[in-house]
Amino acid sequence: MNYDHLLTSPPGVRFNAAGRANVMVWAPKASRMYIALGKSSQMLPLNPDVYGFWTLQTDELMPGDPYWFVIEDGDPLPDPATLFQADGVHGASTVFDVTAFEWTDGSWKNKALNEYIIYELHIGTFTEEGTFEAAEKRLDYLVGLGINAIEIMPVSQFAGDRNWGYDGVFPYSVQNTYGGPEALQQFVDACHRKGIAVILDIVYNHLGPEGNVLGKFGPYFTDKYHTPWGDAINFDDAWSDGVRHYFVQNALMWFRDFHIDALRLDAVHAIKDFSPKHILQEIREQTNALTGQTGRPHYLIVEMDLNDTRFIKPTEAGGYGMDAQWIDEFHHALRVSSGQDRTGYYSDFEPITSLAKSYRDAYVYDGIYSEHRKRKFGMKAEGFPGYQFIVFSQNHDHVGNRMLGERTSQLVSFEMQKLLVGAVFVSPFLPLLFMGEEFGETNPFQYFVSHTDKELAQAVREGRKREFAAFHMEGEAPDPVSDATFRQSKLQWDLCEKEPHRSLLDYYKKLIVLKKTHPALTNYDRDALAVDSFEEKQLIRVQRVSQGHHVVAILNFSKSPQEALLPSEHLVWHKLLASSEPEWGGMHIIAEQHTPGAITVPPESFTLFGNIIDS
Incomplete structure (x- = not known):
C-alpha cells in the first residue's frame, strides 16, 4: 500500500492553487468522518483514504469560516491540525489560508548559527499588551541592544489567555490572545526586516491537558512510556506513522509557512522513540x-538533560543531526559559583571547579559519578564546536521554576549580575539572555496558567507544592491560576531609564559589541581556550585565542579583592571591559594598560583584557 503522497502533505485545511480547500485528517479507527461547516450547518462526508487518512476537496470552505470534525455520530471536535482557534481550545476551528500572507523578506538570509546572540522572550509578558503586535514595537530596542536572534516561548494554542506555552494542545495553531497566525507571520516578517532571526520553542514530548482532542481521533499517545507532564507521544508504537507525519509536517510548516529560522525543541529527553530512525533524525532529514x-x-x-552527544552528532555519523543544545549544567555551575543555594539538583555542582570544567568540557558530568542521580552520568563532548552549546545565566525555567520566580537581580548583588553575564559571554559557547535581565528587571517571572477546569487548576497548585518540597522550600507558592501572578511577571520597561538599570543596560550593550567583533570571542574552537581555577580565591581566569588575538578574563566571585596573574606572553595588556567601573555603575577604576604579572581585581567583578599575539 502506497501512501507517500499523503505523508508528504500537511494535515488540516489547506488551499490549492485554484482556491479550493483540501481537507485531510487522520482517524485510522473511524468508520465515518464528516466536516461540519459552522456557517451553513452542513455536514460534508470525508472520503476514506489509505492508512487511516480521510480527505476531501471542496469549494464550501473559505478563510474565516468556522468548522468542526465529526467522527461517526460523535460530538463536533476541533481540527487536530487547526491553524487558528479564534474562540479558544473549546471553540470551533477557523479556516486560515496560511499561504495568503504577502511576505516582504525575500532578501532575508538566515545568519550562521555561530553569529547568533539569542534573546528569549514570552509574548504574553514581554509587553503590557502581551501580543505579537506590541512585541513588534520593541524590535528597535532589541536591535539597539545588539540582539540578532530572538527565541519565542511556545505559542501553540493553550487553554485560556495566559500560560508559559508548554500546555499547548493544538501544535499547528497560534495562540488567539497573542494575535493568531497572521500576527505571527507579520511579526516574523518585521523581525527579518530588522535583521533578527526568529527561533520558535515547540513541544513534541507531550500535549497539555485542557482541550486536548488528539486522542479522540487516533492513537497519538502511548502508554508504553510516561513523561512528567502527560501521556507520551506515540512515535514508535502501532499506528505511529500517522503520528510521525503529524509532527514532521508541523516542523516543516513553521519553516515554510511562517518563515521561522530555527526551532528549539523542548525536553527532547522525554521523547521516547526506539524506531530505527528517531523522529528527530526524520525531522532533520525533512528539514534538509x-x-x-x-x-x-x-x-x-x-x-535535553542527558549529556548525550548523539543528539548533536551529524546523521551520517550515527547521530540525530541537531544543530545545537542548551547546557543547563553551565548555568548550575555558574549559579553555585555566585554563592546561591546548592539545593535540589544544584547539590551536584561545586563552586568554581564545576564552572571551570564546563568552560573546558561543556558537560560537567561527562561520564563521572553524580551523587544527585546516584550513578555515572553523561559522556565526553570532545570534537564538537562551541556554537553547538547554548549557555545562559538565567532563562524561563531557572527563574520561573523557583517557588517565588525571583530573577537573578533579586538573588545576587548588582556587581554579581555583571559578573554572571560576563561569564556567559567570555565562554566558547553561544550566549542566550532572558528578557529583562539586561536592565535588571525586578519583577519575578512566575509560573502561570489559566485552566478553566477547577479540578485541573487545583492539581497544578498541588503539583507545584510537591515540586518545591524537593528543594526544601518553606512558605506558600504564588497561585499559578491567579491573574495577578501573570500580571506581576510582565516587564517594567520604565526601568531602562532609571539607575542602576540604565548603566546595566549599557554594560550589556558593550559586552555584546565585544562578543560580536573581537576575533578571540567570535571563535568557537574549544581548543583555543585555557581555563585556570583558584578555589580558595573563588576566582577563574579564562583565556581565548584566535586570528592573532588573545583575551584574558578575570572572574572574581569572592566578596574581597583578589590578586590574579596576567600572562607573560606580551609586554602590554589592554583593558577591554571592567564591570567594576563607574561607567557601568561600579566604584573601581582599572588602568587602561597593564604589564604581565600580578593585578588586583575588585570583589564580584569581571575584567577583560586583550592583546595582539606577536607574529
Whole structure:
C-alpha cells in the first residue's frame, strides 16, 4: 500500500492553487468522518483514504469560516491540525489560508548559527499588551541592544489567555490572545526586516491537558512510556506513522509557512522513540530537504538533560543531526559559583571547579559519578564546536521554576549580575539572555496558567507544592491560576531609564559589541581556550585565542579583592571591559594598560583584557 503522497502533505485545511480547500485528517479507527461547516450547518462526508487518512476537496470552505470534525455520530471536535482557534481550545476551528500572507523578506538570509546572540522572550509578558503586535514595537530596542536572534516561548494554542506555552494542545495553531497566525507571520516578517532571526520553542514530548482532542481521533499517545507532564507521544508504537507525519509536517510548516529560522525543541529527553530512525533524525532529514527546495537554512536546537552527544552528532555519523543544545549544567555551575543555594539538583555542582570544567568540557558530568542521580552520568563532548552549546545565566525555567520566580537581580548583588553575564559571554559557547535581565528587571517571572477546569487548576497548585518540597522550600507558592501572578511577571520597561538599570543596560550593550567583533570571542574552537581555577580565591581566569588575538578574563566571585596573574606572553595588556567601573555603575577604576604579572581585581567583578599575539 502506497501512501507517500499523503505523508508528504500537511494535515488540516489547506488551499490549492485554484482556491479550493483540501481537507485531510487522520482517524485510522473511524468508520465515518464528516466536516461540519459552522456557517451553513452542513455536514460534508470525508472520503476514506489509505492508512487511516480521510480527505476531501471542496469549494464550501473559505478563510474565516468556522468548522468542526465529526467522527461517526460523535460530538463536533476541533481540527487536530487547526491553524487558528479564534474562540479558544473549546471553540470551533477557523479556516486560515496560511499561504495568503504577502511576505516582504525575500532578501532575508538566515545568519550562521555561530553569529547568533539569542534573546528569549514570552509574548504574553514581554509587553503590557502581551501580543505579537506590541512585541513588534520593541524590535528597535532589541536591535539597539545588539540582539540578532530572538527565541519565542511556545505559542501553540493553550487553554485560556495566559500560560508559559508548554500546555499547548493544538501544535499547528497560534495562540488567539497573542494575535493568531497572521500576527505571527507579520511579526516574523518585521523581525527579518530588522535583521533578527526568529527561533520558535515547540513541544513534541507531550500535549497539555485542557482541550486536548488528539486522542479522540487516533492513537497519538502511548502508554508504553510516561513523561512528567502527560501521556507520551506515540512515535514508535502501532499506528505511529500517522503520528510521525503529524509532527514532521508541523516542523516543516513553521519553516515554510511562517518563515521561522530555527526551532528549539523542548525536553527532547522525554521523547521516547526506539524506531530505527528517531523522529528527530526524520525531522532533520525533512528539514534538509525543505532547505534544498527553498535555499533557506533552518536550525534545530534541543533542550535535553542527558549529556548525550548523539543528539548533536551529524546523521551520517550515527547521530540525530541537531544543530545545537542548551547546557543547563553551565548555568548550575555558574549559579553555585555566585554563592546561591546548592539545593535540589544544584547539590551536584561545586563552586568554581564545576564552572571551570564546563568552560573546558561543556558537560560537567561527562561520564563521572553524580551523587544527585546516584550513578555515572553523561559522556565526553570532545570534537564538537562551541556554537553547538547554548549557555545562559538565567532563562524561563531557572527563574520561573523557583517557588517565588525571583530573577537573578533579586538573588545576587548588582556587581554579581555583571559578573554572571560576563561569564556567559567570555565562554566558547553561544550566549542566550532572558528578557529583562539586561536592565535588571525586578519583577519575578512566575509560573502561570489559566485552566478553566477547577479540578485541573487545583492539581497544578498541588503539583507545584510537591515540586518545591524537593528543594526544601518553606512558605506558600504564588497561585499559578491567579491573574495577578501573570500580571506581576510582565516587564517594567520604565526601568531602562532609571539607575542602576540604565548603566546595566549599557554594560550589556558593550559586552555584546565585544562578543560580536573581537576575533578571540567570535571563535568557537574549544581548543583555543585555557581555563585556570583558584578555589580558595573563588576566582577563574579564562583565556581565548584566535586570528592573532588573545583575551584574558578575570572572574572574581569572592566578596574581597583578589590578586590574579596576567600572562607573560606580551609586554602590554589592554583593558577591554571592567564591570567594576563607574561607567557601568561600579566604584573601581582599572588602568587602561597593564604589564604581565600580578593585578588586583575588585570583589564580584569581571575584567577583560586583550592583546595582539606577536607574529
